[in-house]
Amino acid sequence: MQTRYLKSFRVIISLFFLVVSTLIFIDFRNSFSEGFISSFLFLQFAPSVVKVLQVAGLSALGFLVILLLTMLFGRVYCSTICPLGIFQDVVSWLSVKLRRKKWPYRYAKPHTVLRYSLLGLTVVFMLFGSILILSLLDPYSNFGRFVTYFGKPVALGLNNWVAPMLVSGGVYTLYPVTLPAIRWEVMLFPLLMLVLVVWLSLKYGRLYCNTVCPVGTLLGYLSRFSLLQIYIDEQACSKCGRCDRVCKSSCMSFRDGSVDFSRCVACYNCLKICPDNAVKYSARHGRKISLIDKDYLPSPEKIDVTAKPAENPVVDDSKRSFILTSLLVFFGINRFARAGTDDIPEPEQDTTIPEKKNYPVSPPGSVSLKHFNSACTACTLCVGVCPTHVLQPSLLEYGVGGFLQPHMDFHAGFCNFDCTSCGEVCPTGAILPLSVDDKHVAQIGVVKFERENCVVYTDNTSCGACSEHCPTRACDMVPYIGELTIPEVDESTCIGCGACEYICPTRPYRAIYVDGNPIHKTAERPKTERVEQEVDYEDFPF
Ligand code: SF4
Ligand code: SF4
Ligand code: SF4
Numbered sequence: 325m326q327t328r329y330l331k332s333f334r335v336i337i338s339l340f341f342l343v344v345s346t347l348i349f350i351d352f353r354n355s356f357s358e359g360f361i362s363s364f365l366f367l368q369f370a371p372s373v374v375k376v377l378q379v380a381g382l383s384a385l386g387f388l389v390i391l392l393l394t395m396l397f398g399r400v401y402c403s404t405i406c407p408l409g410i411f412q413d414v415v416s417w418l419s420v421k422l423r424r425k426k427w428p429y430r431y432a433k434p435h436t437v438l439r440y441s442l443l444g445l446t447v448v449f450m451l452f453g454s455i456l457i458l459s460l461l462d463p464y465s466n467f468g469r470f471v472t473y474f475g476k477p478v479a480l481g482l483n484n485w486v487a488p489m490l491v492s493g494g495v496y497t498l499y500p501v502t503l504p505a506i507r508w509e510v511m512l513f514p515l516l517m518l519v520l521v522v523w524l525s526l527k528y529g530r531l532y533c534n535t536v537c538p539v540g541t542l543l544g545y546l547s548r549f550s551l552l553q554i555y556i557d558e559q560a561c562s563k564c565g566r567c568d569r570v571c572k573s574s575c576m577s578f579r580d581g582s583v584d585f586s587r588c589v590a591c592y593n594c595l596k597i598c599p600d601n602a603v604k605y606s607a608r609h610g611r612k613i614s615l616i617d618k619d620y621l622p623s624p625e626k627i628d629v630t631a632k633p634a635e636n637p638v639v640d641d642s643k644r645s646f647i648l649t650s651l652l653v654f655f656g657i658n659r660f661a662r663a664g665t666d667d668i669p670e671p672e673q674d675t676t677i678p679e680k681k682n683y684p685v686s687p688p689g690s691v692s693l694k695h696f697n698s699a700c701t702a703c704t705l706c707v708g709v710c711p712t713h714v715l716q717p718s719l720l721e722y723g724v725g726g727f728l729q730p731h732m733d734f735h736a737g738f739c740n741f742d743c744t745s746c747g748e749v750c751p752t753g754a755i756l757p758l759s760v761d762d763k764h765v766a767q768i769g770v771v772k773f774e775r776e777n778c779v780v781y782t783d784n785t786s787c788g789a790c791s792e793h794c795p796t797r798a799c800d801m802v803p804y805i806g807e808l809t810i811p812e813v814d815e816s817t818c819i820g821c822g823a824c825e826y827i828c829p830t831r832p833y834r835a836i837y838v839d840g841n842p843i844h845k846t847a848e849r850p851k852t853e854r855v856e857q858e859v860d861y862e863d864f865p866f
Contacts, residue, residue, distance in 0.1 A: 327605045331592040337404045338413070345407040349471035349708055350479045352501050358709070358748035367405050369539050370462040371701060371751035374455065378699050378753035391546065398547040398554070402533055402540055402589040408463035409533055409540075409589065411470075412525035416572055419526045427569035428529070431577040434587055435535045443541040453694075454725050459701040460513070463537050464751075466521070468703035469514040469728070473506060476708070504713040504736050510728060529572030534587045544586040551607055554588055554595070556581040560602035567594035567603050668789045668829045675777040675833040683840035684721040685732035685769045685820060688739060689747035689755040692843040693722065700754035702728035706746035712737035714822060715746060729754075732768065734822030734838055739768075741795040741821060764796075767847040769820030769838040771798060771813045777835035780810045790824035790836045796850040799824050799836065811836060816848045 348361055362383070365371065372386035390401045402409045420428050446457045459465055480503050487498040524531045533540040547553075556567070558581040568578045571594055575587035594603045683693065687706065690696035707715045707730050714737030715730040722729055732739060741764065747757040758766055779787050790811055791801045798818035801809035811824075813836070820838045828834040 327592070327595045327603075328601075330605070331596040334400075334403055334590070334592055338410045341405050342407055342410040342414070345467065346471055346475065349468050349705065350476050351708065352476065352480055352483070352503065354709070354711070358745055361705070361709075361749045362751070365464075365705075365749075365751040367401075368464040368751055369401055369406070369543070370458060370464055371703070374458070374699050374701060375751065375753035378695070379756065384753065390543070394543050394546050394550060396551050398550045398552065398585060398588055398590045399540070399543050400590045401543055402530075403591050406463050406539070407467040408521065408537075409530070411467060412521060412530060412532060413572070413591070415522055415525040416529050427566070429569055429571055429574050431568050431571070431579075432528075432574040434575075434584060439535050439541045439544075442536060443538045446538040453698050455698055455701060456725050456727060458538065459728065460517075461536055461538055462701050462703075463533075463539055465701040465703040466514070466517050468705055470518050470521075472704040472708055473511050473514045474518065477503060504716070506717065507719065509719050510717040513728065529574065530587075530589050531574075533589055534573055534575075540589075547588065548586045550585070552605055553585050553607075554583050554590075554603060554605050556583065557602045557604050560600050562600050562602070564599065566597045566599070570594060570597050668827070669779050669783065669785045669787050671779045671830050672783050675774075675782075675830045675835065677774050677777050677833060679774070679833050679837045680772065681837065681839045683769070683842050684718065685734075685822070685838055685840035686722075686844075687715060687730065687732060687746050687755050688763055688766045688768050688819075688844075689744070689750075689758045690768075690844070691756060693840070694842075696754050697722055697726045697729065699752050700726075700729040700750075701752055702730070703751070704728075704730070705749050705751065706730055706755060709745045709749050710737070711743060711745065712740050714739050714826075732820075732822060732838075732840075734825035738793075738823040738826040739821040765819065765847045765849060767819050767841060767845040769818075769822075769840040770815045771818040771820070771824060771836060772839055773799075773811055773813045773836050774833070775810070775835070777830050777833055778810060779830060779835070780804060780808055784808065787829070789827045789829065793823040793827050795819075795821060795823065796847065798847075798850075817850055819847045 348356055366386040369387050369390050375384040393400050449457045480501055483498055484500045487500050490498055521532050563578060565578045567576050572591055573587045573589050575584040576594055595605055686693055686696040714732050716733040716736050717728050718726055718731040721731045742760055744758050744760055744763050747755045775781050779785055786808055788801045791799045796817045796819055798814045799811050802812045804810035822838050825834050825837045828836050
């Protein structure tokens, strides 16, 4: 193949990866199977590295494929597979088109100290068992958060806007969908990163990849030794400077014929643009590669990485307004997900005894808090596939080290008894796959009952919602006064699914709630058969 066609080849593959990655995170209709998602994400570098540290097996070896590709061709992961890298290319391309600036870049010195410091910090944290820095900087996980927090609500809003129009025209392909509100606090960091990434790519092409991204720095270091490398044939070069000006990594200096291949993201723009065919891509053996940076060109203006993001668009809870409500309806945000609970009593008074939760609840299959916190890069894929929206990004529920990692929020949903989706898609092994049978006894927490908060006790009225919705009968109703019955809980058969906590009508504190198991356990099998019922997730848990 003529090397000048490599760019077209690269663009086609990268668009495929970008579009499918985006659709996987946006997929609010569960169109992709868990098996497809898991296979497609096999090549994502950081999740694969983390997974291989947790579980042995072929499914965890995607990073070896990427290392091999890098040793052969350079950073093709960055140009064709990494969704954040391709996203930056799209932003840069749009900026070039809108500004009508044909030659936007020029050679710049590398930020060597910063990039290797961030990589070192990431590795040191991992050696001490913390994945925090990796999850904050990992390109795949950042991309996942961007799509989940900002792209998905927009896609969902468009869906909910178009669906009624189609329905009125007799087309029933689309239907309105709801999405639970995500706390605005957890959206701040992803918003800051989105602003930073977009700004850097608008002004400097792939500077994020060559300064901040630990994956880019590691692959960049290895690509210095790759078999094929890009170089300038000085005999053929007429010094027109075009390669220099289309290099989005600012790593090509036509004046002295050098290419800093550690920063080259294998976009192949230079191969295509050179009128003299002087940019080569071939085996480096026997050829001297200049990795020394010349400083005849001024370094780019100092980048203010502390730039403030746009003002957070999410309105504070205390200032809910008609506009917010309208927006939430547009976006289908499910703040009223407990609709359909007419037969549950409305408590006459607020509860006064706080819930005593000692541990957060991590998803079924996550083994223990320690395992989960050391393996989850907070990509939010599981948050997106969870059919009941019980998985929610955390703020400090797990402590600082678990920032943004999903936790089970039983005020937002409950864990469906038969569902195993999150474990099937998690690319890092933070949530391990469970069979449905194992899931039925995977005890992620245990139920606690606070009798003096229960409406049966406070209002002398019948309720029993918790017992009715418990899939293992760990919560049962026993005689109380006269005809009334009151809950009695059995921790041994409770699996901590949170159905009772979700449905319990008492506020602000639930009368029944789940305390997390720091190490997941196996519950005893239910003594009575569960009655299978149809589930309508939009209305009610079971
Ligand atoms: S647990 Fe969820 S957020 Fe964490 S890495 Fe796995 S899929 Fe991503
Ligand atoms: S197993 Fe539970 S937490 Fe995981 S996706 Fe299913 S319902 Fe959500
Ligand atoms: S604990 Fe059970 S019975 Fe008591 S108020 Fe909550 S749902 Fe109703």
